[in-house]
Structures are given as structure tokens and as C-alpha cells.
Amino acid sequence: MLIGNSGTLAVRCCIVKPLACLFTSTSNMAKSKFEYVRSFETDDTCLRNCYIVVRLDGRNFHKFAAQHNFTKPNDNRALGLMTRSARSVMEELEDIVISYGQSDEFSFVFKRTSTWFKRRASKLMTHVASQFSSSYVFYWKEFFGEQPLLYPPGFDGRVVLYPSNRNLRDYLSWRQADCHINNLYNTVFWTLVQKGGLTTVQAEDRLKGTLAADKNEILFSDFDINYNNESAQHRKGTALIWEKRDETVTKRMKVPNEEEKDVAVTRSRRRVEAHHCDIIGDQFWEDHPEILEDDSC
């Protein structure tokens, strides 16, 4: 078989090194006849100037949670493991400015000017999903101890682009509102079952048609629980951002004309920090102005 444009060159080359020749491509004798299949690949470059959001969600975690004895309604081991895995994604991959997680999902926001992987959606999404999934398995024991991981968990991923700061904030607000609605429902539901002695069917009936205020009232009047005092992590989810923190370490140093001695050295380090607070209002964004880029670009 002849390879490339220059037949003579290719044939001579094949006599000496047949295999190498089949697979070598240089600018002169470029490309095998199979090369055309590349053109079947579609362009999935993300539109410029948009925030790129990758959202992952655990596959069939209803079953996964039951089989791994997650506590109801919230399992702190599971939430800790999700956060640890998200931290690993932020530390290993470039340009993620904030991530937000609740339940079995985590959203990762790439800065709008990111050129990482030429902004190819499939590359970004698969890197996030694989880094997250492998971390979830890698750190499992750290959070679940003796509880064995019974089968490999999976996470689906999607990419969504948001062109403005308002759109991005509304997206994150939507996810936090979802966290609030689900957590309030689950908290009342499982309190009715675990403390009120209702069956799951009875609890479901009791909550049919109730509004948020009714649910708060059930918790307060029947169980003396103020929902606002429940765990902030459960009510608000987890936002991870990069923050500069001063770190002081002791270093042994040799000062000229003196003996070696311990010296305290302080440096500013970027670290991923977790916040369990409201991200719907303005306060969080005013406190962390470095997260969002200028809208006017």
C-alpha cells in the first residue's frame, strides 16, 4: 500500500521499515488514507465570552444511597465526599472560579475568558466527570470507613453556557433554591417518619399541598425544630471558591554572622474554601468580587 503524496518515497521507506511507514506522518508524506474520518468530528467549541458551566449528577443515586446506607435525609459522609471530589476537580483542572453542590450534584463554572482545551465542550465535560468520579472512588474510604463501596458509581455531565453575570447568578440561585425546596421537604418528611412515627405513605399524605410556611410550622409546632437552625450545609449546599489565605510556617534559616535559627515565614496561598451560605442575594458576591468577571467585555 502506498502512503502519502510521494509514492516513490513511500515505497522505498516501506521496504526498509514497513510498519513504521504505515503509521508515520510528516508534513511531506502526510496522512494515511484513513485520515478523512477526522472530518466526521463535530465542532463543539463553546461560544466566547460565556461562562461555561459543567453540571454533574450521580447516576441512579436513589438506589446508590439505599445500598450504601446513606442516612436520611442527609448523609454528611456522602456530602463530604462530594465536596472532596469537587475540590480535587478545582485543584487539578484549570480556570474553575466557583463550584456549587448539593445532594448528588455539583456544578463547575469556568471563567468566561477560559481557553482551556480550546473551550471544547466535550473535553471540558469529560475531564470534569472523570476527575470527579475517580476522586469519589479514591476518597471513598476516607469518608465511609468500613462501609464498602459495592459497585462503581457513575455521574452524568452536561455543559451550559451563560453569557452574563446575571444569567450565571440566576443559574446558581436556581440550584440553591432547588436545594432549599428539597431539603425543607425531606427534613419535614423524615421528621414525621422518624420522630412522629408516621409511615412514609402517611407522611407523604400529610405534606400534600403544603407550602414552605406550613412545613416550617409543622417542624416548629409539632417537633420544636426551627428550620433556620438546621445545618447550613444541608439548607444552603456547598459553594467552593478560591481564596487567598496567609499561611505561617516555621523555617530553619541561616542568617549571616549568626547561628541557624527557626524563623516564622508568612506567605499568601490560594486555597479552595467551602462556604455554606446564601448565594442568591448580593452579599456573597460583594464579599467575593474576584469570582465574576466584568460584564462589559
Ligand SMILES: Nc1nc2c(ncn2[C@@H]2O[C@H](COP(=O)(O)OP(=O)(O)OP(=O)(O)O)[C@@H](O)[C@H]2O)c(=O)[nH]1
Ligand atoms: N439518604 C440519602 N439519600 C441521598 C442523599 N443525597 C442524595 N440522595 C439520593 O440521591 C437522589 C438524587 O436525586 P436525583 O439525582 O434526582 O435522582 P437519581 O436517583 O440520582 O437518578 P438520576 O439522577 O436520574 O440518575 C435523591 O433523591 C436521594 O434518593 C443523602 O444525603 N442521603
Ligand SMILES: [Mg+2]
Ligand atoms: Mg442523580
Ligand SMILES: [Mg+2]
Ligand atoms: Mg440529583
